[in-house]
Amino acid sequence: MAYHRKLALVDDRTGLIVMASLFCLIQLLVITLRIYARRLRRMRYGTDDWLAIIAVVFVLGLNGVFLAGTIQGAITGHSQVVDDWPVTSPLEHLAQKYKYAFQTTEKITFGLIKLSILFLWKRMISPIRWFQVSCWVMIGVVIAWMIAFFFATVFQCYTQWAWNWAPISFFLTQCTNTLDMLTVFTATDIVTDVIIITMPVPIIWQLHLPTIKKVGLTGLFMMGLFTIGAGIARMYIYLVTSYDKEDNPDFIADFTLFMLWSAIEVNVGMIVCSMPVCAPVVSKFRDCIVIRLGSKGSSHLSHQRGKGSKEYLTDRSENPYFGDKTSSYEMGAYRTTIASREPMDEINVEGPLETRSGIVVRTRISNTFE
Template identity: 25%
Template sequence: MAPMKPYYYMQPDNIIAAAVALSLLDIIVVALRFWTRKIQRQPPKADDWLMVPAALLTVGVAISQIYGVSKRSIGYRTDIPPGYTGSVDELVTPQITLKSQIEWAFFLMLPIALCCIKTSFLCFYRRVFSVQKRDTVDILLKGSIVFVVLWTIAFFFAVLFQCGTQFWAIWNSEAELKRRCTNTINMIITLCITDFITDLVIIIIPIPLVLRLNLNTTKKIGVCAMFLLGGGILVSSLVRFVLMAGSFMGGLNITDDNILGVSACLYWGMVECGVGVFAACLPTIQYLVRKFVFEPVVSSAKSIFSSRSSRHSSDFRRDGVHIEKTVDVSYKELKDDCLARPESSVIAERVTDHTYDVRDERVGAFV
């Protein structure tokens, strides 16, 4: 049987491209976030500072995957030594060892990076919605932060000591890992499920808080849309959960090679971290977009329409001068006829003449 063709997220070039792009993107948006605070003359708070370790850990995950690709331990099929006839699960090679080490380091960094991202969201909500300390909203957000921190600690140490103190078993053969360590598959599935649920809750939290604000419907929709921009992290965590759960527990067979399967898991974890940092910074840096992009465009549009309006107004005023001449001619004709009219008619015409004189003086003043 011919081997399965790897999907794009298992291919070396795509892994490197995603790693570089997400690293650069996160560094840029975090820098823009702090620049925004400087422009707003607001001191950076916890929600801002948490983005620094989140971005650094995302870059660390990306570097580890690039290194793994360069050593053919990520994004490539398992190399079977010539003449080997045993089970692939019993195989131990430098390629497999490095793959296992990168995977272990990844699952140590992943909970910490996700913790920083989730906690940043929650701290940002506290900055926006928590008016008074110890109110219902503040207690809810603080409780969520505590839960996320405990969740992170639990999974960090579960990964760290999955084989007790026999760390060498982690980057040994798959068979040795299964014999000496806890069920890592169940641990990964549990991590994916709880990660997705916490992301979903965090994305939903601001919706009822916005809906009860004293805003019109249009503004409420706009504010909700701004907070829902964080839904990108929800999509990536859902994809990773579906792939992992489908591969280990369901009938979804994404690959027939262990290294490619690990590459898929690492790829979507990296995407989740990268998109999470970007999404967490969007509500803050949208101020820059509004100030330096949207407002100048609106101002330019107003200036263009104002200039056109001025030209039309100028044409109208020139027409007013023409009316002055027409009225003046009419006045002279009336003056020639006034001898045949009663004096009251002459007075009426003089009043009319005076009225036009005042109007003509205004038109002349505009010109």
Template identity: 30%
Template sequence: MAEEEPLYYMRPGHVIAAATVLSAIDIFVVGLRFWARKVMKQPLRADDWLMLPATLLTVGIGICQLYGVSQKALGYRTVIPDGFQGNPFELVTPQLRLKSQLEWTFFLMLPIATGCMKASFLFFYIRVFATQERSAINKFLKAFIVFIVVWAVAFFFGMFFECGRNFWAIWNSQVEFRAHCSSNTKLILALCITDFIADVFIICIPIPLVLRLQLSPRKKLGVCSLFLLGSGTVIASIVRFVLMAGSYLGSVNITNDSILGTTACLYWGMVECGIGMLAACLPTIQFLFRKWIWEPVLLSTKSIFSSQSTQATRISWADGSHQASIHVQQTFRVSYDQVHDSSSRSISPNNLPNVSNERLVRESYPMQDKCVRTVA
């Protein structure tokens, strides 16, 4: 019986692409965030500094994925040694041992990485919306930050001691792991559920605050859309929760291979962290895009259309050739008699008499010597 083709997020190419691309994007946007603060002459605060550990941990998750794929401990099917006739769950190979070590390391980094991102969001809300120290929204956001810190630390130590002091069981056979780490399933499901709920709350917090601002409906929609970009993390956390809950509870069986199942978990965890980093930095770095990309393009477009609507002065060269020249137009008043004067002297604004019957005359001053001046 032929084996089914694994889903795309279990394949080595997609795992490598997610790890490298998202890590590079996150490093880039965090660098832009610090640069934006410098350009805007704003002080660096907790919402900015929290991006540094979040970036390091997100890149660390990507490195775990790349190393696992390089050693065929992620993205590949489990290799059964030739002649093995026992229970597959009692099998211990270097491939399975490394898979278990990478999975344990991933669940240690995930709550701290997502916790730093969630706290960064909340500190940014304090910077923008909670201008008064004793306001209700300020107290609520600070209480939420305390909850996120406790949440991240609790799950970190919970994952660290998921097998008590029997650390050897973490990278042993499935039978030994289940015997000494019975609370692992409940702990992971609790992490997925609380992570999802916290993301939903954090994304929804700024919407009523933005709607209360004195802005036009179009600007309110734009600001809310910017904050709602973080919903990508919610989608990724939902997918990861469904896959892991279905795998543990048996309702969704994406694969019978433990290595491919772990690959799917790490893939969506990387997607969640990568998108979360981008969403956390976008409200800050959008200033740079508006200043150096959107505004120059808009000004250039206006300049093109305004130059087309302006009537250009016609220049004729004495030798009949056509050559580009830069000329300045000035409008001034001269007397009617001076316009019909037969003298060949040039008209300039410095030698105009004050007489009646004046009219406006335009003269062109080219940057070339061969230009024949025409007074109209």
């Protein structure tokens, strides 16, 4: 099976060091915003939050492995190639060690991120029984997937631990068929991501929300497509470098490409995992900017309303995320009462409750993402 495609090499060591360092800072920022969002909405930490916190520790560990390997030259280095095959060298020995550490840790990391997203879906869309069952099924699949590939990687050379960083020719002949194992791993990683990311989409389009709101929520969930794209790129690179050694004999250069896209995928996945939870923080920041920019014209607006207008609007700027009172809007012969925002984190798909005096807004998804 030969693809006959020589891949471009990655030699910018400084650029990769900067990238890995930025990834570490971004992950710390994202998890901090997630914790702040829970405190902002006065919500207890759920299983999804604890899994995300554990996952970010593993993500930082992966970034650390990538950063250390780049600094020491194991990443962005090159193998000594003789007769279209890499020759054993101290650098190759070092690269094998980093590869084993990275590939072992990434199995747990990917699994934790997927589980965090599934438990988030489960908590948000709690009233729908079939969706809850689907979440539990996928949780079981992901746990089995994570454990199976973790132990398969740990014991890929049985209990001969030194074989894991032996010369590449010895490793490929004496250990298990790691090429096929990693092919199955990358393929199933993409499949599970597609299923998990698209699970809430049918629910969103059943909600009693404006179409523009549905499109926005769908777009938020579909941010996971960036993770899927990185996974596809990683799988393509792995297939080319693993099954076309004639055109890609530089083991260390191939290993660099594979780890690079794995690092991108896991960091983007961690960001996507926390984005729905961090939405209230973004909304509060947006509201603060709007309030500051509109403060100059607020007095003029109040003066206009005082000239006989029958529209009475309740100011929600003091506490845009919590409240114990309802806001009333009197416009002509109709009166609409909007229920106060509560610290909730689930989707109510029952839709609006119609009454003769107006409509009581009950769609809870807006409280989660606004």
